[in-house]
Amino acid sequence: MTPLLRDFASYLTRPRLVSPSGIGAPGAWRRLLEVLALHLAVLLLVISPLLGLYQTGMHLPAPEAFGTVSKVWLVPLVVLIAPVGEELAFRGWLTGRVRALWLLACGFVTAGLLAMVNYKVAEVPASFAVLAMGLVAPIGWWRLRRRGVLLGFERAFPVLVWLSIAIFGLSHLSNYPRFTWALVPMVLPQLWAGLILTYTRMRIGIYAAMLIHAAANAAAISLALLGG
Template sequence: MTVATTSLAPANSTRGEWARFGAFLIRPVLPDRAEPFRLSHAVPVMRLLLLDLLVMGLLLSIAGLAMLSGIDIPETALAGMEMGAMLVVFAVLVAPITEEAMFRGWVSGRPGHVLAVLILGAAALVMTSDLTRSEAEVNWKAIAVAGTALVGAILAVILLRNRGAMGWFQRLFPLFFWISCALFAAIHLLNFAEAEWWTILPLVLPQFSVGMMLGYLRVNYGLWSSMLLHILHNGAFISLVLLATGAK
């Protein structure tokens, strides 16, 4: 039996990749599984990174014009933090890998991936619900829950690795795709803790925009490709923050 890997024609140029991405947004279609890993697939990631940087540049320019016109834009949580090595590593490596696993690991529609994310999500809820207990008890239980969930998630992926995307999930994929983009943007509202959420929705447009690109890469080229773009995106942002901090 032939397994479908992608519904879109391959792109031979940056412009072609962008057109392919545009066609995907107009009609999001989920293949049975992403294309097998190839080093050459780093090229589409770089093409989407260029598009991402152009979009981010446009949005930053709009934000700059808004500030010049007197509009007060809330600062992010990073504004009050010292940009040490641990924070940089977390922002550039840990956060992108974790967020991709949680927000886009499941959009493949494959049973193993969906089950793995459900296990990890349930574990996160259990760990969060115990934050009111003593620190020692929370730490030990957190270790046990996290370890068990990680093993369970890995087993789910391994045991169900030959299963393609579920048919019902493919039919509802456009809905799931846009939900994943919206959730990814919404979680970043927490970066503006002191502002009312409805007043800062425009400020998470960058996350919504890159979320669309990450989702496109994830379902067509694999989770590694969305992780790579996410790492490069955060790396570019942190580099700007470091340059701005160093210039002061």
């Protein structure tokens, strides 16, 4: 694990745009398993026990993100759908390819349109626009397939990496029924996951990040279900 820890610390100290090796590259699966072991060890043996004590001492509420989800859909949602969706949204674009950034922009636009529909603001045109984005996004992705890295992306890469990690972690505050500043430390597991998954995405690839995300979620939900 020593070479992995050294490379992990070195990369996240100075994030840089690199080409992932791909999950089929020699040694990629071994590195993936090592990263997963590191992730789970720190998460389950260090962060979770400390946060358990903090949560109890501060009398903080438990997350309620999936309280309204039926048990039939809980495991597929947490182990399959969430890892794929979150990796695409938070780390799929980190290679800086124009078409990946196009999809990210389309995702933001679609989210805004869905919010308009939800809050009944220009509901009908917003609904049609959502349907249109289902065509616009893949067409643009196909037409931009020959474009390389966006100009200036490499220079901005370190800032974008840390922003994506921070937003990924802090977005999980929405799992709680109400917000207080005391809850901010409770997203340390997600911030740690952001570090691990960013490293995995850039060293191995997006599919490897999805697999680690799914495995970590499976471990977390197994413990939660066993603990009632």
